[in-house]
Amino acid sequence: MSQRLMKDGRPVSPFSIVTMVLLSILWTIPTLGLLVTSFRTRDAAAASGWWRAFTEGGWTTANYSGAWNGSDLGTGFINSLVVAIPATIIPIMFAAFAAYAFTFMDFRFKELFFLLIIAVMVVPIQVAFQPMLDLFGPRGLGISGQYIATWILHTGFGMPLCIYTLRNYMSTLPRSIVESAKIDGCSHYQTFWRLVAPMSIPAMAAFATLQFLWVWNDLLVAKLFLKSENTTVIVKLQQLLGSQGQGAELLTAGAFISIIIPMLVFVLLQRFMIRGMTSGAVKG
Amino acid sequence: MxxxxxxxxxxxxxxxxxxxxxxxxxxxxxxxxxxxxxxxxxxxxxxxxxxxxxxxxxxxxxxxxxxxxxxxxxxxxxxxxxxxxxxxxxxxxxxxxxxxxxxxxxxxxxxxxxxxxxxxxxxxxSFANADSTAYVGLQNYRTIFSDGAFWTAIINNVLWLLIVPAVVVAFGVVVAVLSDKLSEFGERVAKSLIFMPMAISAVGAWAIWMLIYQYNTADKGAKDTGMLNAIWTTLGGEPQVWIQLQTGKFNSFLLMIVLIWLQAGFAMVLLSSAIKGVPDDTLEAARIDGATEFQIFWKVVIPQIWGTIITVFVTVFITVLKVFDIVYVATNGQYGTDVIANLFFNKLFAASEAGQATAIVVVLLIAITPLIVYQIRHFRAEENNR
Structure with missing residues (x-):
């Protein structure tokens, strides 16, 4: 064979290499442009494209401090964490119990309940806004504007998918383990905590990664249900986008500030994310 | 007791x-x-x-x-x-x-x-008035159906649905197949880079793409700061305000590119794991029979990953049906780019027309119903295969 071989014996495919390098560059350039621009002064960014920055200069780090303090993205950043972490953990807890019931218990209307979960996975969350604004608003519970409103909403919206994912995973666990625990005198509650929950951690981590990204990146819920001092970095960034001209140089830095955490989650937890998606954790 | x-x-x-x-x-x-x-x-x-x-x-x-x-x-x-x-x-x-x-x-x-x-x-x-205090029958539906803005949004949504899911799936298949032929290291790097936008919010994505689409309004002597205009002028064109360019819905296509950029990694990941699941002996058998790589791809690989292709297509389809953030932050529906979810948002909050807004959501719900039926059938079929 005249073809060159890779270490594992497969032939080298020049066409694949060239195409994939081109696509990778194409996919990365937009983000790279943002990164470079965020380190350029306002005048430099207005005078030439970011790809000229390497020859024309105009570098600064002031945009970041300006966006963090001046545009209040620092507060938004903290708010995002306060919103996203509980909104990631709480649904898993609720969903895990439901998934356990769907997997290891028999009861009436079980299939009907599960089909309901599948059906509501597709329902657009837009249906919830008017009724939930009424319920959480001053004429209802009076929690609109507070963090708890978003925790409840994200927990509710994430629930169907979380139940679905965890149930899919739990049904791959051997039933015999649960049955022998029952024979040993364990209640369902004990079986859940001692056996099923620890064994389901990979699936929980997978869902947690995806849910965290959704909540962090969410615009709608945060915009509608948080008052301005509690609002997230994404809403702050959207407000910056609306006020072009004035803070154009802060916008790029702000965008990068909003991307840092999801990017970190992405880099560190990518394999959980992939596992979550391939096991059906796809938000409708 | x-x-x-x-x-x-x-x-x-x-x-x-x-x-x-x-x-x-x-x-x-x-x-x-x-x-x-x-x-x-x-x-x-x-x-x-x-x-x-x-x-x-x-x-x-x-x-x-x-x-x-x-x-x-x-x-x-x-x-x-x-x-x-x-x-x-x-x-x-x-x-x-x-x-x-x-x-x-x-x-x-x-x-x-x-x-x-x-x-x-x-x-x-959806059958009540603007502040949900009295029933008005079908009035809201009559109003939205006779509103040109509603039909513009519907046409745009249909365009998005025709283009984005198909492009995302096709791109995902190509990348999954090609990256499978790279070395292990090359595959990991390439897939990570293409997957990365999945972590970025629609708002962040627009901040990124705005830099590409922007039109330099500064003094005429300045060089183009938007990448698209820089390429366009190098090719001999006049700088354009791309995002306002309605000819042939061009600006809507520019917004679709942003969503495709965000979603491609998702399709790639799912399709890639499906392709890795295709048994090697089926490929070997085809090679021994003298099939070209191209034939193997169409006749052996595609049929075996067809189920995943459909799943990815449906998932992206549902995402596109509800597309909101990108349009909202980019144009807020101006310049003929409105979509259903954005129209709903503006009816509900800018115009305070709760009746019409909810009627729009009901239209969205009806559009989604066949997908619910599909999802349930799909689930039943999978359960039977367990």
């Missing part, structure tokens, strides 16, 4: 020596369970209200956040604990039947409150 326990005080703890005990109700456990659940909910409610109304007492937001995490997670744990105590207090036969519903209850309460009840309420509001 056991009334025959009068001989012994109800406080007696159940011991293993009394095999009958589990069959009878244990009022103490029932009481502890109910009081416990009540206290947990009451305590959590007050804690969270305190966060809202007296945030200064907690110092700063980080402390509130930590307390919220501990309270929320601990509260959920305690809630299930007391629920379990309550159920264990019931007579054994009853408890056995109640446990599953107890486990489902908290999750389903939230789903019911956030998704099921609002769906019916939305349908209800």
């Amino acid at each position: 056991s009334t025959s326990t009068a001989a012994r005080p109800p406080q007696t703890t159940i011991s293993d020596a009394d095999p009958e005990a589990k069959l009878r109700a244990n009022p103490v456990k029932i009481l502890i369970g109910i009081v416990g659940m009540f206290l947990v909910l009451w305590g959590l409610g007050n804690l969270f209200l305190a966060f809202g109304y007296y945030p200064e007492k907690f110092g700063n937001k980080i402390i509130i956040g930590l307390l919220a995490i501990v309270g929320g997670v601990g509260g959920a744990y305690a809630l299930f604990y007391f629920l379990n105590v309550f159920i264990e207090g019931l007579p054994a036969r009853l408890a056995e039947g109640v446990i599953p519903y107890g486990f489902l209850l908290p999750g389903f309460l939230l789903v019911g409150l956030m998704l099921i009840y609002p769906t019916f309420q939305t349908i209800n509001y």
Whole structure:
């Protein structure tokens, strides 16, 4: 064979290499442009494209401090964490119990309940806004504007998918383990905590990664249900986008500030994310 | 219920020596369970209200956040604990039947409150006036159907649906196939780079793409700062305000590119794992029979990953049906780029037309119904294959 071989014996495919390098560059350039621009002064960014920055200069780090303090993205950043972490953990807890019931218990209307979960996975969350604004608003519970409103909403919206994912995973666990625990005198509650929950951690981590990204990146819920001092970095960034001209140089830095955490989650937890998606954790 | 326990005080703890005990109700456990659940909910409610109304007492937001995490997670744990105590207090036969519903209850309460009840309420509001105080029959539907803006949004949504899912799937298949032929390291790097936009919000994505599409309004002497205009002028064109360019819906296509850029990694990941699942011997057999790589791709690989292709297509389709953020931050529906979800948002909040807004959502719900049916069928088929 005249073809060159890779270490594992497969032939080298020049066409694949060239195409994939081109696509990778194409996919990365937009983000790279943002990164470079965020380190350029306002005048430099207005005078030439970011790809000229390497020859024309105009570098600064002031945009970041300006966006963090001046545009209040620092507060938004903290708010995002306060919103996203509980909104990631709480649904898993609720969903895990439901998934356990769907997997290891028999009861009436079980299939009907599960089909309901599948059906509501597709329902657009837009249906919830008017009724939930009424319920959480001053004429209802009076929690609109507070963090708890978003925790409840994200927990509710994430629930169907979380139940679905965890149930899919739990049904791959051997039933015999649960049955022998029952024979040993364990209640369902004990079986859940001692056996099923620890064994389901990979699936929980997978869902947690995806849910965290959704909540962090969410615009709608945060915009509608948080008052301005509690609002997230994404809403702050959207407000910056609306006020072009004035803070154009802060916008790029702000965008990068909003991307840092999801990017970190992405880099560190990518394999959980992939596992979550391939096991059906796809938000409708 | 056991009334025959009068001989012994109800406080007696159940011991293993009394095999009958589990069959009878244990009022103490029932009481502890109910009081416990009540206290947990009451305590959590007050804690969270305190966060809202007296945030200064907690110092700063980080402390509130930590307390919220501990309270929320601990509260959920305690809630299930007391629920379990309550159920264990019931007579054994009853408890056995109640446990599953107890486990489902908290999750389903939230789903019911956030998704099921609002769906019916939305349908209800769609027959009412702008502030949902009186019924107006089909008036809202007549209004939106005779509104040109509604049909523009529908046409745009249809365009998005025709283009984005197909392009995302096609791109995902190509990348998955080609990256499979790279070395292990090359594959990992290439896939990570293409996957990365998945972590970026639509708002962040628009901040990124705005730099590409922007039109330099500064003095004429300045060089183009938008990448698209820089390429365009190098090719000899005049700089354009791309995002306002409505000819042939060009600006809508520019917005679609942003969503394709965001979603491609998702399609790639799923399709890639499907392609890795294609058995090597089917490929070998085709090669021995003299099939070209191109034929192998179409006749052997594609049929075997067809199920995944459909799944990815449907998922992206649903995402596109509800597309909102990108259009909202980029144009807010101006320059002929409006879509259904954005129109809804503006009707509800900018125009305060709750009736028309909910009618628009009902249209969206009707569009989604066939997909619900599809999802249920798909699930049933998968269950039968287990």
